[in-house]
Amino acid sequence: MNSIQLRIWRGDDSSGQYHDYKTEVDDGMVVLDAVHKVQAEQAPDLAVRWNCKAGKCGSCSAEVNGMPRLMCMTRLNTLPTDAPITIEPIRAFPRVRDLVTDVSWNFRKKLTIKPFTPRKPDFPDGEFKMQQEDIERVQEHRKCIECFLCQNVCHVLRDHHKHDEFIGPRLLVYSAALELHPADTADRLKSLKDEHGAGYCNITKCCTVVCPEHIKITDNAIIPLKERIVDEYYDPLKVVLRVLGVRR
Amino acid sequence: MSQMTLPVKRSWGETQRRDAWWKTPVFVFLMLSAFLVYANIRVFEGDNYYSGHSTAEANRATNYLTPFYSPLMFEVESRAATPSGHAWLSSGRPGWLPAWLSPAALILIFPAGFRFTCYYYRGAYYKAFWQDPPSCAVGEPRNEYRGEHRWPLLIQNIHRYFMYCAVVFLFILALDAWHGLHFRKPDGSWRWGIGVGSIVLLLNVVFLSGYTLGCHSFRHLVGGHRNAMSEQAFKHKLWKCSTCLNEKHMAWAWTSLIWVAFSDVYVRLCATGTWTDFHIVF
Numbered sequence A: 001m002n003s004i005q006l007r008i009w010r011g012d013d014s015s016g017q018y019h020d021y022k023t024e025v026d027d028g029m030v031v032l033d034a035v036h037k038v039q040a041e042q043a044p045d046l047a048v049r050w051n052c053k054a055g056k057c058g059s060c061s062a063e064v065n066g067m068p069r070l071m072c073m074t075r076l077n078t079l080p081t082d083a084p085i086t087i088e089p090i091r092a093f094p095r096v097r098d099l100v101t102d103v104s105w106n107f108r109k110k111l112t113i114k115p116f117t118p119r120k121p122d123f124p125d126g127e128f129k130m131q132q133e134d135i136e137r138v139q140e141h142r143k144c145i146e147c148f149l150c151q152n153v154c155h156v157l158r159d160h161h162k163h164d165e166f167i168g169p170r171l172l173v174y175s176a177a178l179e180l181h182p183a184d185t186a187d188r189l190k191s192l193k194d195e196h197g198a199g200y201c202n203i204t205k206c207c208t209v210v211c212p213e214h215i216k217i218t219d220n221a222i223i224p225l226k227e228r229i230v231d232e233y234y235d236p237l238k239v240v241l242r243v244l245g246v247r248r
Numbered sequence B: 001m002s003q004m005t006l007p008v009k010r011s012w013g014e015t016q017r018r019d020a021w022w023k024t025p026v027f028v029f030l031m032l033s034a035f036l037v038y039a040n041i042r043v044f045e046g047d048n049y050y051s052g053h054s055t056a057e058a059n060r061a062t063n064y065l066t067p068f069y070s071p072l073m074f075e076v077e078s079r080a081a082t083p084s085g086h087a088w089l090s091s092g093r094p095g096w097l098p099a100w101l102s103p104a105a106l107i108l109i110f111p112a113g114f115r116f117t118c119y120y121y122r123g124a125y126y127k128a129f130w131q132d133p134p135s136c137a138v139g140e141p142r143n144e145y146r147g148e149h150r151w152p153l154l155i156q157n158i159h160r161y162f163m164y165c166a167v168v169f170l171f172i173l174a175l176d177a178w179h180g181l182h183f184r185k186p187d188g189s190w191r192w193g194i195g196v197g198s199i200v201l202l203l204n205v206v207f208l209s210g211y212t213l214g215c216h217s218f219r220h221l222v223g224g225h226r227n228a229m230s231e232q233a234f235k236h237k238l239w240k241c242s243t244c245l246n247e248k249h250m251a252w253a254w255t256s257l258i259w260v261a262f263s264d265v266y267v268r269l270c271a272t273g274t275w276t277d278f279h280i281v282f
């Protein structure tokens, strides 16, 4: 048993402050365990969202010592103990209470992306024939657990509050999963360029750094989309060829 | 969005992070600034680009052209009597070109533009030079933000054109490395050989190839633009090779940048006679 200090943000969307708690922890415990211990022993009204405790549901997102993390996947022994461990709610979405935030914006925004629009199935029973190697790229995107840590760290949402003009890295990953899918036929490039604001991403890669599923968000989702947008709208040669009818 | 109440934005540099988040941006800032200063000095120096011009006897047998001056469009006036043999225009400086412009100034815009618009460097210098953001989860100095969504940074979308040029440069630099394996005998004939400078120039091509062929635009154009890549086996293979380099794009970017500067320093030291190249001539 070691004694540690937690500095937990408590409050709601109008005001709040940090509260210090001292608690005993065992080897191998994660931040979420310590928060639960505080909740059980000292602050029964402390609000915290969690579900799986296995890094798979994406509910327990928070900022631990200033970095967006899943609380259930952050071992206490990886954190310095010479000062209190700061735990606060994510910052790109409205606070509900204590560590709980309202991330529903993400689900509303997701509905503005054209859904999967498959080509004609290859078999009468509606099955598609696809090569594993063609589908691998989008399988990476589909690992997303919707923890929204990437949305939280992305400075376009976090610091510039461009929620009306930019869908954020998570939804760019979702768009890439559809846009790069070999059986999909829809064209999302115009909306990605305009109302979904792919150009706002300045490829500073913070989303990739925090993704607990290790999705290479910037390199394998956002940049491939940006390149397709260049093909379609910015490459002067391709634009001329298209105007001349040489290229589709 | 307007109906969402969000936490108050943090001020410039404000964060709860306790690690040394400032280290990487400071490193990037110092390295890129140092490179820019050095490259500018060299471009305007207008000499010491060819090791065979050296005052040191041993270096006069060597045939190393610095990558900063390659392709060498013309020989500078002071070297007209002892041409390096690398100049593309045998007639010397074109009449319309002001005398203070060195041959390097004509060509460096291409590699400079390539790096300036590179996806990796963009992300790195937006942080280090423009603080947008200073580092992940650290407060920013400005409220206004256009990103690459509007002018002027919309111009970054031109990156692939610089990439085309960079691929051509690879061939040119490979040719220079090949020339670097040739040594001049006192009677003016050429012999095969290998020197420290030859290895420096060869590695330069290797590192620049690793950087250029792992470029995101290259990766997109050789295969990434397709969804069903397996239908075109060759493109698929190219895409996989490029992906393999792309995974380490940052490392290639720095290695090649440092090495190209080192190659220039090496050739310059040989050209000025400060350093004597070690070589074996077969």
Ligand code: SF4
Pocket: A150, A153, A154, A155, A156, A168, A169, A200, A201, A202, A203, A204, A205, A206, A207, A208, A217, A218, A222
């Ligand atoms: S790389 Fe783009 S999407 Fe990811 S955090 Fe940075 S600006 Fe946001």
Ligand code: SF4
Pocket: A058, A143, A144, A145, A146, A147, A148, A149, A150, A151, A169, A170, A173, A207, A210, A211, A212, A213, A214, A215, A217
């Ligand atoms: S992409 Fe990664 S960080 Fe973003 S929501 Fe999905 S799992 Fe979380």
Ligand code: FES
Pocket: A049, A050, A051, A052, A053, A054, A055, A056, A057, A058, A059, A060, A061, A070, A071, A072, A073
């Ligand atoms: S509780 Fe499910 S991811 Fe942490």
Ligand code: FES
Pocket: B114, B117, B118, B119, B120, B121, B159, B163, B211, B212, B214, B215, B216, B217, B218, B249
């Ligand atoms: S992305 Fe770095 S060179 Fe193209």
